[in-house]
Amino acid sequence: MKKNNIKKIIIFLSIIIVLFIIAWGAITLYKNLKKAYLHPYHAIPENAIIMVKTSSIYYLWNKILPENDLFMDLINFENLYNKTIAVNHADSIIRQNSDILELFKNNEFYISLHNTSDNSVQALYILPYTKLQEKRLSKSFKEYRNDFEENYKETSIYRFSGDSSAFYYMKQGILAISFAPELLKNSIDMMNSGKRMDENPAFNLVDKTSGKKVDISFYVHYNRAFEYLKSYISDEYLSLIEQLQSSSEWLETDLHLRKKIALWNGYSSFTETESYLNVFENQSVVNYNFLNIVPKDVFYFAAISFSESSTFIKKQLELSKTSKNKTSNFEKTDFWSNLSISQIANVIYYNKNAQTTSPIIIAKPIDVTVSKEILIQNMESVSDTSSYLGFTIGKLNLSKTARCFSPEFFANTDVQAFAIIDSFLVFAPQISELKYVIDGIVNVQVFTETQLYSEMSEYATNESNLFIFCAIANAQEQILSMLKNEYQDHEIMATLLKNTAYAGIQFATANNKLMMTSAFLKYESSGVTPNKMLVSPEKQLSDSLHFEKKTPKKIWEINVPNTIVKAQLLTDPSEDYFKVAIIDKKANMILLDHKGTKLWQIKLKDYSESKITMVDFYKNGKWQMYFNSPNRIYLIDKLGRPVGKTYPYPFRVLAANQGTIIDINNKKDYRAFFININRQISCIDLNTNLVSTWKMHVLNRPSNHPIQADKVNGKWILSIIDNEENIHFLNIDGIPAFSQQKTIPKHHGSTLSFLDEPQASWYYMSNSGFLIKISADGKIVEEKLPINDIPYTFTKMKCETTKNYMFVVSSDKNIHLISTDLNQVKTIPHNSNPENTQISSQIPSVFTFTEAEKNTIFNIDNQTMYEFSGKVDLLKTNNVKNLINFQGNKISLWEIN
Numbered sequence: 001m002k003k004n005n006i007k008k009i010i011i012f013l014s015i016i017i018v019l020f021i022i023a024w025g026a027i028t029l030y031k032n033l034k035k036a037y038l039h040p041y042h043a044i045p046e047n048a049i050i051m052v053k054t055s056s057i058y059y060l061w062n063k064i065l066p067e068n069d070l071f072m073d074l075i076n077f078e079n080l081y082n083k084t085i086a087v088n089h090a091d092s093i094i095r096q097n098s099d100i101l102e103l104f105k106n107n108e109f110y111i112s113l114h115n116t117s118d119n120s121v122q123a124l125y126i127l128p129y130t131k132l133q134e135k136r137l138s139k140s141f142k143e144y145r146n147d148f149e150e151n152y153k154e155t156s157i158y159r160f161s162g163d164s165s166a167f168y169y170m171k172q173g174i175l176a177i178s179f180a181p182e183l184l185k186n187s188i189d190m191m192n193s194g195k196r197m198d199e200n201p202a203f204n205l206v207d208k209t210s211g212k213k214v215d216i217s218f219y220v221h222y223n224r225a226f227e228y229l230k231s232y233i234s235d236e237y238l239s240l241i242e243q244l245q246s247s248s249e250w251l252e253t254d255l256h257l258r259k260k261i262a263l264w265n266g267y268s269s270f271t272e273t274e275s276y277l278n279v280f281e282n283q284s285v286v287n288y289n290f291l292n293i294v295p296k297d298v299f300y301f302a303a304i305s306f307s308e309s310s311t312f313i314k315k316q317l318e319l320s321k322t323s324k325n326k327t328s329n330f331e332k333t334d335f336w337s338n339l340s341i342s343q344i345a346n347v348i349y350y351n352k353n354a355q356t357t358s359p360i361i362i363a364k365p366i367d368v369t370v371s372k373e374i375l376i377q378n379m380e381s382v383s384d385t386s387s388y389l390g391f392t393i394g395k396l397n398l399s400k401t402a403r404c405f406s407p408e409f410f411a412n413t414d415v416q417a418f419a420i421i422d423s424f425l426v427f428a429p430q431i432s433e434l435k436y437v438i439d440g441i442v443n444v445q446v447f448t449e450t451q452l453y454s455e456m457s458e459y460a461t462n463e464s465n466l467f468i469f470c471a472i473a474n475a476q477e478q479i480l481s482m483l484k485n486e487y488q489d490h491e492i493m494a495t496l497l498k499n500t501a502y503a504g505i506q507f508a509t510a511n512n513k514l515m516m517t518s519a520f521l522k523y524e525s526s527g528v529t530p531n532k533m534l535v536s537p538e539k540q541l542s543d544s545l546h547f548e549k550k551t552p553k554k555i556w557e558i559n560v561p562n563t564i565v566k567a568q569l570l571t572d573p574s575e576d577y578f579k580v581a582i583i584d585k586k587a588n589m590i591l592l593d594h595k596g597t598k599l600w601q602i603k604l605k606d607y608s609e610s611k612i613t614m615v616d617f618y619k620n621g622k623w624q625m626y627f628n629s630p631n632r633i634y635l636i637d638k639l640g641r642p643v644g645k646t647y648p649y650p651f652r653v654l655a656a657n658q659g660t661i662i663d664i665n666n667k668k669d670y671r672a673f674f675i676n677i678n679r680q681i682s683c684i685d686l687n688t689n690l691v692s693t694w695k696m697h698v699l700n701r702p703s704n705h706p707i708q709a710d711k712v713n714g715k716w717i718l719s720i721i722d723n724e725e726n727i728h729f730l731n732i733d734g735i736p737a738f739s740q741q742k743t744i745p746k747h748h749g750s751t752l753s754f755l756d757e758p759q760a761s762w763y764y765m766s767n768s769g770f771l772i773k774i775s776a777d778g779k780i781v782e783e784k785l786p787i788n789d790i791p792y793t794f795t796k797m798k799c800e801t802t803k804n805y806m807f808v809v810s811s812d813k814n815i816h817l818i819s820t821d822l823n824q825v826k827t828i829p830h831n832s833n834p835e836n837t838q839i840s841s842q843i844p845s846v847f848t849f850t851e852a853e854k855n856t857i858f859n860i861d862n863q864t865m866y867e868f869s870g871k872v873d874l875l876k877t878n879n880v881k882n883l884i885n886f887q888g889n890k891i892s893l894w895e896i897n
Helices: 002-034 057-067 069-074 078-096 098-106 131-142 181-193 201-207 222-232 235-245 276-280 289-293 309-322 333-339 368-377 431-442 451-459 476-481 491-499
Strands: 048-054 109-115 121-128 145-152 155-160 167-171 174-178 216-221 250-257 261-269 298-305 341-351 356-365 385-388 391-395 417-421 424-428 466-470 500-509 514-523 542-544 553-559 564-571 578-584 588-593 598-603 613-615 624-628 632-637 660-663 670-675 680-684 708-712 715-721 727-731 753-755 761-765 770-775 780-784 793-798 805-810 814-819 825-829 837-843 846-851 854-859 864-869 871-877 880-887 890-895
Touching (some): 216 222, 250 514, 289 424, 309 333, 356 368, 417 431, 424 431, 491 500, 564 890, 613 660, 761 793, 793 837, 837 871, 854 871
Antiparallel strands (some): 216 250, 261 514, 298 466, 356 424, 500 514, 624 632, 805 814
16 A cells, blocks of 8 residues: 555656656746847848958958958058957957857858947947857856946946957847947847848848858948948049949948959849939940950049940939939930940040040940941031041040930040041040050050950959949059048058059849949058057067177188089087088089088089988998988988998989988987878888888878977977978877867968977967967967067077077068067067068077078177078087078188177
8 A cells, every 4th residue: 555655656746847847848948939049130230331241250350361461451540450459359368268269260250330429430240159159158258348337228238358448248149249339239229129131122132142151241331331431532523422322222242352352243232213223224234345445554444335325325314313413414415325336435544645644435336337427427527537547537526425324434524536446436535535545556555465454354254234443553643632631641541542453343234123243453562551460459568679780700712613502511429620511503512621621522413402411320420411302312421422332312202302310219210201292201211221110191282391300208290291381290100199179271481390398389370470389289279479560480599598499570570589478579670571581590599581592690699680692501519600601603601609
């Protein structure tokens, strides 16, 4: 009986527990449903001017943007630079917290620009997050905020700690950040309203066309964007801006950034009838063969294509009656309608004869014969026609312009003369200008024969309805004149225009109120404007060092018969003095003593530029020189004789790099490592035998970099860099030494530097300018270098006085000496072309800065510097810093103490 009661109680309790779990789950589900996570479009206020969407802001900020010249120059604008300092402060926070780092790396990121109540433009940054991320993120962000908290409509707005002026809120799956609290409140209002940004029909049209796997999706509201631009434009050109302002409603393009090129491809939508692009609806496109007759020094052109001129002009007139910028009474409308053309272009070019810019209008007639008759009817007399170099030219009784095709694109071009050139009609204010155009055609001095056209044609489509192009660098004076007076003398603005070679935008008809829109811009930084690296304020600690230029002490100088390809200072542990080994282009090897006296000369089978390593083949204290060419390995004793029976040893497959040889156990048990052109890494001993324990490793990519060998906790680790600057680590048997968290390509101007204090780690600089630290367990840490400019070269150097290491980093303006903890920076002002520079350090406290064939030697202990042309090699012996300098067939020895 009791047993039955116990069973009933257990069953009853079980039912209660199950019901409780179900109820608890239902309540939780209800709360989650009530707190449904929203799409970012719920949180972006409707007055957005521009919106940018990217799949990973971390990748965009640290990889794509820093590799683009335009972006790196744009941050010279003071207001942008101040923002990037704050963003960089946030970036340092992101790197320290794995939860926040995961959010920024793997989630979409939205940036929108909005007008605020003080007439400024502020940015709103939005990141969506998942339910699984919410608790961890809320806890993580709590660590980086101060005591500020404002409750706005049941949503808490916080402020980040430190020097940051950024605010944020987290609500319903949305993390919103802004430097303007007002914008966060607008975002909360939008969220509470239940509206979505994509409820706007025009936005919705273009949003559906957005690429799903692109780096950046770029959205622009035409009216608001050009309204903001008006604040910079002089009153004389406002009507042109208003024409562009009414072009369409929303534009979406997928943005692709390269170092010097920015490309946009997408669609513009025009649901409103007053949109200018409406006039192109159902109009066909025409190719741009007219560029074959455009003078080569073109500044600008706007080309319009349509099915038939009378229909297009009628649409243009109807639009002008309803537009905000009403323009009517177009003169000579009948003339242009009857001319029956399918394309018209307004071209501004530089006329070298007149030493000024000149305009022409080029029209593509459907029937040249019919068009010629129309032209004759509009002349005062038939005698006004003549021939020039085989082309018909004449005068017209046409007083104004072709404004009926576009009130602004054709506003300033008078038509007083014409020429029939092939299948085109060309109009100009004067006959002399037409003759200049014809001279250019006859002498093949046209736009299509220029390098600018060759580059542009790679990015421009061959057909469109509207094509606007400007050679901005050539037209910078004219563009600056369009700005208000306070911006015309803006140094950075002038520099940006000077560095922008050209830009263009094209529109072509598509279905459903859409116009295909593509744009391109080429920008190439000249290095005139100082680039600023994104560094947090607390890291900007730098002392400026000034080095005294000194004349070194020359010990000797000699000439050899042939051009020197390799010269190296060598030390033999059994002797007190160094020697100098020389290899010339005719494969002669020469050995000199420390006084410059020739000891011997031998003939090699081929010449070598690889490093010479001293080894003890016989293990008897007598040392030999070990080096290789692409074809074979050499082992030469100090009398100039090959060692052993197998040397010189021929490679079965050509070597792709210089070999690396190490004594694996400090018992003169040598191993040499080579990479061949088949990407195989081989290991041989001094008897040229393949080492049996070595697992033949094959790289995914070729490499002509030397293999680096470092000892970590008593064990050798080989580091190999392939030609795409990816780094691989192997142990002494050819097996991967550890599993890296990820692969970060090395910058081509960075060495891989190994430091064993405080823990064994490799350091290098990434392509995006970050300091990368790889520890022996494969863990990777990325940090910003504490400098205000863009790093190009990186190496390590040991200080003789302190015995500590420091990093040496150069930019185009400075050389920086940075402590390995990144807390101390000393700067040496030094102008250079960073693309042609290298830094190396062969002896303590001395580093060599090489630019092309010029070497500057810096001694940081006494702050002296020396300059040499050609190539150099340094070695410290008997407390003397020796340097050999060679160029051509001349070699000299110097002391640089």
